[in-house]
Amino acid sequence: MADAIETLRTSIKALVESKKYSTIRDILHTMNAPDIASLLQEDMPEEILPLLFRLLPKDLAADTFVEMDSDTQQLLIRGFSDRELKEVVDELYVDDAVDLVEEMPANVVKRILQQADSEKRAMINNILKYPESSAGSIMTTEFVELHPNMTAASSIEDIRKSGIEKETINNCYVTDASRKLIGMVTIRRLIMADPATRIEDIMDDNLISVTTMEDQELVAQQFSKYNLIAMPVVDGEGRLVGIVTVDDVLDVMEEETTEDIEKMAAIIPDGSSLPYLKTSVLTIWKSRIPWLLLLMISATFTGMIITGFESALAKYVILTAYIPMLMDTGGNSGSQASVTIIRGISLGEIEFADIVRVIWKEARVAVMCGATLAVCNFLKLLVFDKLSVIVALTICLTLVVTILCAKLVGCTLPLLASKLGFDPAVMASPFITTIVDAISLLVYFRFAMILLGL
Amino acid sequence: MADAIETLRTSIKALVESKKYSTIRDILHTMNAPDIASLLQEDMPEEILPLLFRLLPKDLAADTFVEMDSDTQQLLIRGFSDRELKEVVDELYVDDAVDLVEEMPANVVKRILQQADSEKRAMINNILKYPESSAGSIMTTEFVELHPNMTAASSIEDIRKSGIEKETINNCYVTDASRKLIGMVTIRRLIMADPATRIEDIMDDNLISVTTMEDQELVAQQFSKYNLIAMPVVDGEGRLVGIVTVDDVLDVMEEETTEDIEKMAAIIPDGSSLPYLKTSVLTIWKSRIPWLLLLMISATFTGMIITGFESALAKYVILTAYIPMLMDTGGNSGSQASVTIIRGISLGEIEFADIVRVIWKEARVAVMCGATLAVCNFLKLLVFDKLSVIVALTICLTLVVTILCAKLVGCTLPLLASKLGFDPAVMASPFITTIVDAISLLVYFRFAMILLGL
Numbered sequence: 001m002a003d004a005i006e007t008l009r010t011s012i013k014a015l016v017e018s019k020k021y022s023t024i025r026d027i028l029h030t031m032n033a034p035d036i037a038s039l040l041q042e043d044m045p046e047e048i049l050p051l052l053f054r055l056l057p058k059d060l061a062a063d064t065f066v067e068m069d070s071d072t073q074q075l076l077i078r079g080f081s082d083r084e085l086k087e088v089v090d091e092l093y094v095d096d097a098v099d100l101v102e103e104m105p106a107n108v109v110k111r112i113l114q115q116a117d118s119e120k121r122a123m124i125n126n127i128l129k130y131p132e133s134s135a136g137s138i139m140t141t142e143f144v145e146l147h148p149n150m151t152a153a154s155s156i157e158d159i160r161k162s163g164i165e166k167e168t169i170n171n172c173y174v175t176d177a178s179r180k181l182i183g184m185v186t187i188r189r190l191i192m193a194d195p196a197t198r199i200e201d202i203m204d205d206n207l208i209s210v211t212t213m214e215d216q217e218l219v220a221q222q223f224s225k226y227n228l229i230a231m232p233v234v235d236g237e238g239r240l241v242g243i244v245t246v247d248d249v250l251d252v253m254e255e256e257t258t259e260d261i262e263k264m265a266a267i268i269p270d271g272s273s274l275p276y277l278k279t280s281v282l283t284i285w286k287s288r289i290p291w292l293l294l295l296m297i298s299a300t301f302t303g304m305i306i307t308g309f310e311s312a313l314a315k316y317v318i319l320t321a322y323i324p325m326l327m328d329t330g331g332n333s334g335s336q337a338s339v340t341i342i343r344g345i346s347l348g349e350i351e352f353a354d355i356v357r358v359i360w361k362e363a364r365v366a367v368m369c370g371a372t373l374a375v376c377n378f379l380k381l382l383v384f385d386k387l388s389v390i391v392a393l394t395i396c397l398t399l400v401v402t403i404l405c406a407k408l409v410g411c412t413l414p415l416l417a418s419k420l421g422f423d424p425a426v427m428a429s430p431f432i433t434t435i436v437d438a439i440s441l442l443v444y445f446r447f448a449m450i451l452l453g454l
Numbered sequence: 455m456a457d458a459i460e461t462l463r464t465s466i467k468a469l470v471e472s473k474k475y476s477t478i479r480d481i482l483h484t485m486n487a488p489d490i491a492s493l494l495q496e497d498m499p500e501e502i503l504p505l506l507f508r509l510l511p512k513d514l515a516a517d518t519f520v521e522m523d524s525d526t527q528q529l530l531i532r533g534f535s536d537r538e539l540k541e542v543v544d545e546l547y548v549d550d551a552v553d554l555v556e557e558m559p560a561n562v563v564k565r566i567l568q569q570a571d572s573e574k575r576a577m578i579n580n581i582l583k584y585p586e587s588s589a590g591s592i593m594t595t596e597f598v599e600l601h602p603n604m605t606a607a608s609s610i611e612d613i614r615k616s617g618i619e620k621e622t623i624n625n626c627y628v629t630d631a632s633r634k635l636i637g638m639v640t641i642r643r644l645i646m647a648d649p650a651t652r653i654e655d656i657m658d659d660n661l662i663s664v665t666t667m668e669d670q671e672l673v674a675q676q677f678s679k680y681n682l683i684a685m686p687v688v689d690g691e692g693r694l695v696g697i698v699t700v701d702d703v704l705d706v707m708e709e710e711t712t713e714d715i716e717k718m719a720a721i722i723p724d725g726s727s728l729p730y731l732k733t734s735v736l737t738i739w740k741s742r743i744p745w746l747l748l749l750m751i752s753a754t755f756t757g758m759i760i761t762g763f764e765s766a767l768a769k770y771v772i773l774t775a776y777i778p779m780l781m782d783t784g785g786n787s788g789s790q791a792s793v794t795i796i797r798g799i800s801l802g803e804i805e806f807a808d809i810v811r812v813i814w815k816e817a818r819v820a821v822m823c824g825a826t827l828a829v830c831n832f833l834k835l836l837v838f839d840k841l842s843v844i845v846a847l848t849i850c851l852t853l854v855v856t857i858l859c860a861k862l863v864g865c866t867l868p869l870l871a872s873k874l875g876f877d878p879a880v881m882a883s884p885f886i887t888t889i890v891d892a893i894s895l896l897v898y899f900r901f902a903m904i905l906l907g908l
Contacts, residue, residue, distance in 0.1 A: 306777075
């Protein structure tokens with residue numbers, strides 16, 4: 001795919017040079033907006049970009065514009081005449097227009113809003129007032145609204161008249177005189193129904209809805225739980241103010257998952273949804289350095305523990321050789337547990353109330369893992385490393401206890417974090433590793449003191 | 455939410471005891487299938503489960519059945535009479551019936567297929583022949599098929615007659631005489647169009663489709679890239695055989711993400727999509743022990759390196775105290791890079807061809823992170839730990855080189871894995887940590903030899 005686009009890009013550049021614009025137009029007309037966007041925005045000389053964009057028919061131009069990254073959008077807008085800008089803005093869905101406005105610098109925003117008609121401008125401003133990551137911020141205010149005493153036939157007539165402007169007409173929402181949401185009817189049901197049937201007799205009044213201030217992550221969970229393709233958004237009084245559509249939810253799911261994965265790897269999400277290759281080195285540094293610093297400082301404790309046992313280590317230098325193995329195995333065991341629990345929490349499968357069941361399950365898994373590893377390791381230490389039984393025993397007992405502690409710390413910390421209102425994802429491997437390192441060293445030296453008489 | 459369900463469960467149990475079945479029916483009728491499923495399948499005595507299930511109207515019963523876990527489904531099926539089983543199977547969409555058949559033991563499958571009518575049985579068997587995780591295995595064979603010379607009005611009439619059986623009618627697919635897919639028309643367009651318009655004049659012939667054998671992860675990527683709500687699936691000759699709907703794609707995305715996250719944490723996905731609390735201890739152990747064993751064995755190298763420098767360490771025991779800090783910081787730096795790149799690959803943002811740009815970016819980030827950490831650490835070593843300048847220098851130079859190596863190993867290994875056809879997710883923290891541990895120790899002792907003259 002990527003290679004095909006590469007080849008096409010070369011052809012287009014050659015066609016531009018020989019001024020074969022109608023050929024280019026014919027090629028572009030056969031393509032989808034996302035593909036045209038990636039064709040135009042990468043490795044294409046800036047000066048020919050507006051020229052190529054003007055070859056697109058109006059609706060394809062708007063769809064392509066939406067798919068472009070914000071740098072390219074800005075470049076195009078700067079090149080647009082007011083009339084051209086208005087043509088693109090007119091074709092944009094409200095929620096896409098909001099996304100655009102949120103990413104442009106103030107002077108560009110001003111030009112965009114000037115070109116939007118007053119109704120669209122009001123809608124954009126309305127959505128902009130909701131906090132980032134709220135249901136309100138990802139909804140669209142274009143939807144089909146029906147009333148309970150309309151008939152199926154008059155509803156379809158209504159949709160025919162107005163629906164062309166709406167982002168989705170698959171679900172039509174029914175409101176009462178005070179605009180309160182009272183039901184939903186699918187376009188399928190409208191078509192199937194006897195034309196004279198009243199909406200209130202075929203509508204589904206058992207609706208899943210969210211309020212404007214709800215977290216977008218919860219909205220995504222509801223889509224997946226209830227198999228939705230759209231979801232109504234209501235204000236504090238239950239009045240319908242917008243709908244969230246499934247295509248935006250797919251984006252939210254990707255974004256939230258990326259954030260979770262980054263947090264698990266001790267990265268602070270930078271809030272932008274820029275792809276890696278477009279993110280500046282400084283931004284990457286800023287998102288990575290805080291945790292590295294914090295974790296480096298907390299690793300001081302492990303250093304202090306070792307220093308405390310310096311004289312013992314000097315007597316049994318061989319013990320030092322197994323510190324990395326013990327620490328790594330502890331870290332890996334802990335992160336297996338924490339990552340499993342964090343994912344369970346974010347899928348809504350596990351909650352704080354399950355803590356006893358989780359601990360009991362992890363304890364059994366830990367004993368089984370610990371026993372397996374200890375037996376294998378014990379044999380290896382005796383046969384290959386030729387250690388004495390007592391030293392091998394010290395190492396293997398430490399291994400069992402370390403794994404048990406690691407699994408228990410790994411499973412309880414994310415649950416505690418969720419209970420206290422923190423993001424459980426932060427309690428993943430790097431954080432757990434630091435704690436488990438200290439525990440494993442303390443256990444190690446304790447066993448060494450007892451068994452080796454240090 | 456979970457608490458509300460808990461309260462409701464207690465009420466239902468009390469109502470069952472006092473035999474107030476009509477009250478229970480009234481309560482259940484106001485609820486959604488996923489909520490009824492979680493109400494019934496957890497902490498509800500087995501003997502009253504079939505009784506409660508029989509209180510549901512037919513279509514809600516089928517929807518609820520789909521949402522239940524396979525243990526509960528099996529329990530219910532064993533309790534069903536043949537007629538009851540037929541009622542549920544008749545209401546199931548084909549793709550849900552396939553999911554059910556895939557999870558039941560052979561004797562239950564036989565009963566289910568016996569109760570399905572011959573047309574549905576043929577559809578189920580047809581989907582079952584596709585490999586797990588292929589587009590064919592997640593598609594449904596129920597869809598609306600139109601022909602190019604039909605009119606908008608006759609199409610709507612056609613849908614009215616047959617559509618009630620179809621899982622989604624929002625997208626209608628157009629095929630030619632040999633069943634080859636040639637276009638798509640949305641229900642919205644059909645309604646908007648002049649009733650006499652021919653389908654071939656309003657259909658969109660620029661379609662995104664997949665073949666039956668395509669990987670489901672790629673299908674999910676296409677949905678997100680092209681903002682789809684359904685996608686046609688064709689065979690090797692381009693004939694339409696099914697469609698994949700967005701609700702199934704949401705499940706695929708969750709499943710694939712969970713698998714990626716598990717692989718990154720050195721867990722081997724167990725292939726089932728059972729939630730954690732329902733997974734047996736033995737299954738969890740099996741999915742965690744292989745990597746723990748492998749990583750424990752490879753940690754042997756770090757042990758060997760330390761043993762090799764035993765006499766040097768005996769002279770400068772203080773160096774031992776900083777081994778955990780160096781190893782942890784290296785591990786964290788490496789996993790930040792690897793996890794970022796792995797996520798970029800799975801979102802389709804980064805590919806092997808970008809390797810030079812990725813390395814150049816990570817190198818600059820590494821130098822900046824390394825410099826920051828080294829300066830902070832140097833001051834701490836001099837002021838708090840009161841080390842000599844030369845020892846502090848040894849530690850801090852090691853830190854810089856370790857971070858550089860960690861970031862470079864962390865960003866190249868996932869790209870190499872993807873190039874070689876392995877899953878990049880396996881190249882995450884635990885794997886990288888083991889490599890980086892060895893590198894950091896070798897660098898440490900090398901600097902110690904040079905600077906401290908060991």
